[in-house]
Amino acid sequence: MRSGGGDSSQGQIQIEPRSSKQMAATQDVKGKGEGGDQNFDYMFKLLIIGNSSVGKTSFLFRYADDAFTSAFVSTVGIDFKVKTVYKNDKRIKLQIWDTAGQERYRTITTAYYRGAMGFILMYDITNEESFGAVQDWSTQIKTYSWDNAQVVLAGNKCDMEEERVVSVDNGRLLAEQLGFEFFETSAKDNINVKQTFERLVDLICDKMSESLDSDPAVPTGAPTAKLTDSAPPLQQSGCNC
């Protein structure tokens, strides 16, 4: 059993602002963050961004609740969900922020970029305009977030092959140019949803490890094993998370 409660300033990975060129991660092995279930080892703040109606909210609902509805309800401002995953017997709490894609909410949504460790930048493979906006969204990330924030580009609605206007190759090419990982996804058919989040978490963990390796003052490393949704059966000893 892990212990919870305690000092709210501990238990969450702290990343220095973009003025620092290095992602400096610190952690308390037993998560003692403030708010809700406090049993976690790491807290990752993730954002889903992209044009309106590309499927950001559906994507999050599929991942967090394994649910999908085709009814379109435009997100007002910002919302979030929390999901805990396990990696190498460590609990990683994902705070996943779902942003409104419409321009009128841009002031609110960009305020939440700060402190985000990872982004899922989403476009709709049936909507050329949403693909064309990827570059702008990428600039927004560079402008408002940390230097070391990790990004996965997701071409959503890949179940709608007949209406496709953005090829897989074009999506992949753009991701390479921007230095992002790439997936085509479908919240509706549950294609690559979990994989997208898992990859993003892996990237964040890798980045943390790099930072920790270069900073011997930080006592422990990042989780490196595969992610699961279920708790580990036994606490393994000697974990270097």
Added chain:
Amino acid sequence: MGQTTSKPNSNLFQNSNFFSSYKRGFASSPSDDQNMSLRPSIFSTLRKPPVSKPNDFIPLFNDCISAASSRTQEYLLFKDPEDKFYPSPEVLTQVFLMTYISQSVSLNMTDAFNCTAMTPGQRILLGADWVWAVLEKPTKNPRIQIAVQVLHLPDREDAEENSIPPEAFSESVQIAQKESSNKTMYERMVDFCTSIGKDCYALFLFLGRKSDKENIYGVLSNNFEAAIGKCDKIDRAFIENFFKGSRYLHTPQGMMQAIVTKKEGDPLTLMIKFS
């Protein structure tokens, strides 16, 4: 009370809309006689016009508010004679919102003017209980928004503090509170509206006021942030103070009419009586 309630252009507006919807109602009569029993009556057809003109939703909005206010008023002064049962004031918010939403769906107006209830997390982050929006066609993007925060009578709110609802303990709510801990709920909603611009209004909806516990009032503005510039703190007293400065109360329809006819970018502040 010495307060007057205005109904600007109400007859003209209602009548023109009435006749246009009346004509449409007949013109679109289906030819098949199947499922006659399932068809709405001619009167309900008159009340459910397809909202085609940008401001056709206004009389329908008025109907929805009227229904929601009446239903809420039924419970506004409830007191258990045995003084044991204390329903949460949140119930009143829910009654109002449920009635409004049901009415707006049955009046088929949500394509032109919709209502989005906030999630528990959004209520804390944005300070709003729900957001109304005038939608653009065909994108359905919001053109004008009204973020609504419900205020209850102070004694009810005190009672609420003593009986914290279970959702207050949820993880989402606590994370949201942590994210915005340095602001009051009033300030959060004003900040939210200000960040969008002058086409987003903050409406503080009073389910009863100290001086009139059985009626529903509102203060609406797209300019509350001006108070911050003057170093005024946005709190309940500040908002209630608007009623002292004005003896003129708009109807819900008058409020909406003023909003949609306002010159873009202009400030607008209104006091409204909803019941």
